[in-house]
Amino acid sequence: MLVWLYFAIIILNDFHNFNEFIFRQRKLWLDWSLVLLIATAVLITYSTALLVLALCLQLCGQPLKLHWLHKTLLILSALVVAAAFTGLGIKWAEEWRSARISLQATGPFLHIGIVGGMTLLAWPLASFIYRTHNTGLKVFLLLVYCAVMIALYLAPLGITSPCIMEENQLPPKPALVGHRGAPMLAPENTLMSLHKAVDCDVQVFETDVMVSADGVPFLMHDEELTRTTNVQAVFPERAALNSTAFNWTDLQRLDAGSWFLERRPFPTVQSLSDADRQEVTQQRIPSLEQALEAAKHSNISIMFDLRPENHSDYQSFVNATLEVILQSGIPLQQVLWLPDGFREQVKERAPGLQQVYGRKRLQNEKEPLLHVNLPYQDMSSEEIRQYRQDNVSVNLYVVNQPWLFSVLWCSGVSSVTTNACQVLKEMKHPTWLLPRSTYLMIWIVVDCTSLLAILWAFLLLKKCSQRRQAAESETDVLLTKINSLMQE
DSSP, X not given: OHHHHHHHHHGGGGHHHHHHHXXXXXXXXXXXXXXXHHHXXXXXXXXXXXXXHHHHHHHTXXXXXXXXXXXXXXXXXXXXXXXXXXXXXXXXXXXXXXXXXXXXXXXHHHHHHHHHHHHHTHHHHHHHHHHOOOHHHHHHHHHHHHHHHHHHHHGGGGOOOTTBSOGGGXXXXXXXXXXXXXXXXXXXXXXXXHHHHHHTTOSEEEEEEEEOTXXXXXXXXXXXXXXXXXXXXXXXXXTTSOGGGSOHHHHTTSOSSHHHXXXXXXXXXXXXXXHHHHHHTTOOOOBHHHHHHHXXXXXXXXXEEESOTTOTXXXXXXXXXXXXXXXXXXXXXXXXXXXXXXXXXXXXXXXXXXXXXXXXXXXXXXXXXXXXXXXXXXXXXXXXXXXXXXTOEEEEEOOOSHHHHHHHHHHTOSEEEESOHHHXXXXXXXXXXXXXXXXXXXXXXXXXXXXXXXXXXXXXXXXXXXXXXXXXXXXXXXXXXXXXXXXX
């Protein structure tokens, strides 16, 4: 259950994706992260209470008799956690890679915590060993405990983290890319979201572009309009249609902001000022032309995907989008082109666009890649360092939690796409940075302290056991004398 709690905390970075997935499947919006954390907290509290009670009983030499109700609840809890891990592996397998990355941020501290926990376990273990008369069981438990402790003492040999480095080796802070703008502060893919992202000092506004039925490129992520507009109220009979099936006049009738206040996709919505709330209700779906004008005026770059990639008119979408860019007057170096479809044609018409690739380099690359855009799970710290040495700009998405941002910062990533630009903007330093010599000293001190505490626990309880045995012997002698006197 502690392992599941760890996973639950780690996957909070990506949980908004899960919320969106559930909405697309069930048309139900709920912040499922709250459900996850509350359920996990209940299970952990219940199990911890039973564990603490069991340890106290063991120290007091009392028998461990668990009520059948607790046995049933523990089995159900174990089944729930097992089902959660199974579902995670089937539907959200990339989170296992997230967990591995998280160990680079938490490994040194998990090591200290586990060593501390196993050290405390020496007390009930020593008490049990000195009370039991089963020699085979004693030897087995001592061997297992010693093996585990030796493995823990040597574990730092296998713990690696990019944040174990000297202060002067720390790379520059990664630039921020606003994921659909600043979606924690304003409705995603709106002009308000773009302006809020600018206030967060983002260097790139990342968005998604679709093309209306009459050829107008506009900002929209989902293939349907139901999540981020009031299309069900305005066009109830057409609400399930693809976003590209609507003409621009119809799209302009939709409210693209009120859903943000109603569904509260992020907890930050509650802290919006009255002025911001009023501005939210006035948001409409922006055209790409409007977004380019705002980006040009704010002097930030814009990066976008062109959706849906499998549409039969995708080439016409590319042409319409490229035409708007060329007519907007924005410097082409401020536009980062992500779509792979018809990329060569785009290069010929607008060679000044920055081409960004959603893949790693190939061995037989015809021309060098200068910009890559990948999920943060897809690149190791070693690959990031290599790309940095080769002057390849690496942008990783979506990075919301400070611990993850810190690991990527220490690794040397160029930029990160984030929902939480207002949080990462305030970070002046990684959450932790340790010189290797300092980490080595912590490792030695923790291991030595643990070893001394374990030896003290066993020696102290051995003395207590000897005194108890002596007292029991004296009691036995006294009882024998009393029995003899009574017989006489």
